[in-house]
Each structure stands twice: as C-alpha cells, then as structure tokens.
Amino acid sequence: MKKILLFFSFCLFFACNENTSAEAGTTSEANSENIQKKDSVPNFGIVIHGGAGTILKENMSDSLENAYKAKLEEAIRTGHKILADGGTALEAVQRTINIMENSPLFNAGKGAVFTNEGTNELDASIMDGETLNAGAVAGVTTIKNPINLAYEVMVNSEHVMLAGKGAERFAKEQGIEIVDPEYFYTENRFRSLQRIKDREKTELDHDGKTAFIDPYIKDSKFGTVGCAALDKNGNLAAGTSTGGMTNKRYNRIGDAPIIGAGTYANNKTCAVSSTGWGEFFIRGMVAHDISAMMEYKGVSLEEAAREVIQEKIPDLGGDGGIIAIDHEGNVAMEFNTAGMYRAKMNNKGELEIGIYGN
Template sequence: MKKVLLALLVIVAISCNDKTEEKQIATPSEATENDTIPNFGIVIHGGAGTILKENMTDSLEKAYKAKLEEAIRTGHEILANGGTALEAVQRTINVMEDSPLFNAGKGAVFTNAGTNELDASIMDGETLNAGAVAGVTTVKNPINLAYEVMVNSEHVMLGGKGAEEFAKQQGMEIVDPQYFFTENRYKSLQRIRDKEKTELDHDGKTAFVDPFIKDSKFGTVGCAALDKNGNLAAGTSTGGMTNKRWGRIGDAPIIGAGTYANNATCAVSSTGWGEFFIRGMVAHDISALMEYKGLSLQEAAREVIQEKIPALGGDGGIVAIDHEGNVAMEFNTAGMYRAKMNKDGELEIGIYGE
C-alpha cells in the first residue's frame, strides 16, 4: 500500500512540475508581445537652407510646425493601419504640395518666364521600381503622377507636355497653371529678375534682401517611410529654383540623387542645391555606403552631407530611414524643416540647427 501511495505522490509531483514549466514558457511570450509588433516609421523634410530663428515670426513658425505635423501624422496613420510605405509617402507629400508654405505644388517658385515647372519622383524599396516627372505645369500633385509613371508605364521619367498627356490618360487631377500662383513667390521673381540674377530657392546670400524669402524660406518637400511589411519607400517633390531658365531640372526627380529606396539599406529624400546633389548622387551614395562599406545610416548620411557635398561646393540636407527603422535628418545648412515619428507615435519636429 505504501508503495502505491508513493507512486501516486510521484505522479502528482511530476504533473505539477509539468504545469509549472508550461506557465514559465508562456510568461516570456506574454512579456515580449509588444516587441513582436512590426516596426515602422516615417520622416519628412520641407526644405533646407538659411533658416534662422531671428528671421522667423512666431506665427509663421507655428504655421510651419502645424503643417509638418499634419503631413507626418497623415503618413503615420496609414502605416499604423497596415498601409504601404508608398501610400504613406504620397499622402504625406500631398499635404505639403497643397500648402503654399513649401516650394512644391501650390507654393512652387516661378521660372524666369513667369511659370511654375514642377518635378517629383518616388521609389519602391522592395522592387527598386521608380517613377519621376519633370517640368509639368498643370498637374496638381506631381508626386502622384510620378507614382503613376512607376506603376502604369514602362518608363521611369516623363517630362513636360508628354508627362501632362500621360497624366490626363491616367485620370490625374489637372489644374489651370494659375492655380500655382502665389503673390509672394511672384514678387520674389520680380526682384530677382530685375537683378538678372539666378537665385537658389535656398540661397542665403539674398535671404535678407527679399522679405518673403527671408521669412518663409525654402521648401522642396520629401518623405521616407518604412511599413509593417518591412518595405521602404521615398519620394520628393519641388518647384525647383527661382528664376530658373531653359527647362532647368534639379535633383528632385533624379533617381539616386533626390530620391532612392532599397529594402536592403534605406530610403532617402534630398533637399538642397540640386546641381551638386546630382553630381554627388547623394541619395544613392548613402545607400551604397551602407551596402558596400557597412556603415550605419547615420554614419553614411554624415559622410555624404557633411564631407562630400561641401567639398564639391554644395549645401543642403536629407531625411532617411533604414530597414530597421533608424532615422537620419542630416543637413549642413542653418536649418531644415523636418519631422519624424516612430511606431510608438513619438513625434519630433525641427526647423533650426540644433
């Protein structure tokens, strides 16, 4: 009888131990549940240049911060709900394109001929597919047309009238060129044209001559995003250079210069002196330094923006996010309109060099 009782006690003890082990195995799983939520993030810029606190009114600073927050929250919500990085990039940039605060879409600067010529590009980090448009004058949101070029044509870049015809065929929103007219931008052109001098949209040398340029600054816009599926995307949109001539095109629509995305490395959007960013192939160079030299995103961005571009004689900045959600907002100018949000919804907005 004693042997039977001992056997029963052993069985009960083993059973209890098994249950205890099951609980111990389950507990760590519960503790790390939050860690298994897919990572995602988004970062934007609204232009880089001689952006100084002393030249900014309180009301204008609030307006820029409010629009940057509206833009980035638009994209962040898409990502949080499981949307794609490509969708987040487009909708975020749309907010800035529709605002006269930035040199893109509605707020585009004027050419020497008194027109507004818009450029944009977008890239998919998963497929390395890309689309771009240059010199369009009637498309309300050029970044959306760049996307259509990427997904609905066999081409990467379309320009001018051909791009506008393609936009009509794709059912894009077409506007009268007058839509892009803003009084302050036009007055800026008049002052510059009187001098017969080409001025970069972010050129600090004339920032104190023209009140509008001094106060509202610059504004090529861009966005880079990582979605929950681990896919990266980047996009850039701009009105280019004030008083530009001869169909000048900057870096914004150039894949590898103004925009680049690769799931293996990062997604980048550039803003700055376009001629130098084209020569330096800034966006791709940051990705290449990560891929070939094993640099981190921040290390690569710093090397290109703080060393390579200044050595050429150019200035500007970038925003970027890598495949792990790390973000870089690097610039060598006095300031850059910028914002970032991570998967936890933590928001950071900046304007000046800090």
C-alpha cells in the same frame, strides 16, 4: 489525534506550495508571452522634410513658425496612420507629400516658386525599395500633385521619367487631377521672383551671398518636400516633390526627379529624399551614395548620411540636407544649412519636429 492533525497540516502545506508554483508558472508564461508580443510588434517609421536653407529663428515670426510645425505634423501623422493601419510605404509617401504639395508654405505643388518667365514648373519622383522600380516627372505645369503622377509613371508605364507636355498627356490618360496653371499662383512666391529680378538689375555680383530678410527668397535655389517610410512588411519607399529654383531659366531641372540624386530606396539599405542645391546633389548622386556606402562599406545610415552631407557635398561646393530611414527603422535627418523643416515618427507614435539647426 496528533498524528491525524499532522497529516492534514502536511497535505495543506503541499497543496499551497503546488498552487503557488502553478501561479508562478502561469505568471512566468504570461510575462514570456508579453515579451514575445512586444518583440513581435512590426517595426515601421516615417520621416519627412519641407526644404533646407538659411532658416533662422530671428527671421521667422511666431505665427509662421507655428504654421510650419502644424503642417509638418499634419503631413507626417497622415503617413504614420497609413503605416500603423498596415498600409504600404508607397502609399504613405504619396499621401504625406500630398499634404505638403497642397500647402502654400512649401516649394512644391500649390507653393511652387516661379521661373524667370513667371510660370511654375514642377518635378517629382518616387521609388519602391522592394522592387527598385521608380517613376519621375519633370517640368509639368498643370499637375496638382506631381508625386501622384510620378507614381503612375512607375506602375503604369514602361518608363522611369516623363517630362513636360508628354507627362501631362499621360496624366490625363491616367486620370490624374489637372489644374489651371493659375492654381499655383501665390503672392509671396511671385513677390520673391520680382525681388530677385530687381536684385539682378542692381547687382553685378550674383554669387548668392547677399542676405535677405524675406524667408521666401533667401534661398532661391532651395525648397522641395520629401518623405521616406518603412512599412510593417519591411518595405521601404521614398518620394520627393518640388517647384525647383526661383527665377530658373531654360526649363532647368534639379535633383528632385533624378533617381539616385533626389530620391532613392532599397530594402537592403535605406530610403532617402534630398533637398538642397540640386546641381551639386546630381553631381554627387547623394541619395544613392548614402545607400551605396551602407551596402558596400557596411556603415550605418547615420555615418553614411553624415559623410555625404557634411563632407562630400560641401567639398563640391554645395549645401542642403536629406531625410532617410533604413530597413531597421533608424532615421537620419542630416543637413549642413542653418535649418531644415523636418519631422519623424516611429512605431510607438513618438513625434519629433524640427526647423532650425541644433
């Protein structure tokens, strides 16, 4: 009898151990599968700017600060959703910039600054990091969303840049939304023009060192909105849109529509959008310079952006900033001014918004 009980006890022990081992194996396999799933989640991200300059907390009302933050969040969440749903970086860049172009808060689209003649002349560019194809428009006066026209130039023409009336004629052919020039009128921007003209009448020194309380005219050479994105397919894209410089003359064009200066994207390296003193960003070929440093010197996006914005451009005499994202999803938001409207989101949905310097 004892032998029989001992035999059954042994069998029960063996069965329990076997079940425990099986359960452990199942748990181990499940954990391994979860890790693999986590590692296989496609990387993507997006980063934006709404201009850089003398953006100081003491010159900003709480309501205006909240308005900027709300619009930056609306814009970046628009692009992030497109990426999260599997959309392309090119689409995310356009739709994100559209939100800022449609807001009077930013110097692009609806909020474009005025020229010396009292008109609004808009520039924009976009670039595809997969193909290195690009499109740009300059000096348009009736295009509601210049970034959309830049995209049409890229995909539906044999050219890279179109300007003025020719660009507007092409826009009509492509079905781009046309508006009356009065659409771009905003009271704040017009007052900024008048104040700058009044200053010119009363000051002999035009070196730009005079301080202003009005945040709309403090940096007449700054503005611009931009976006850089990485999609789930590993493709990069960047775009930039601007109204240019307040009180500009002679159909002046800055860096925003210049591929390599205001905008650049290359799947090998990064996607960049610039904002700052355009003349110096053109001379320094800022956006491409950051990419080239990564490609030829093997430095990180952070290192390249810091050297270009904190050393090279100041040495030339210029200032401003960039936003960028590399092919691994790393983000840079580098500027040498007092502030830059900016935001970023990663594939986890983590959002960061900034306005002032650190």
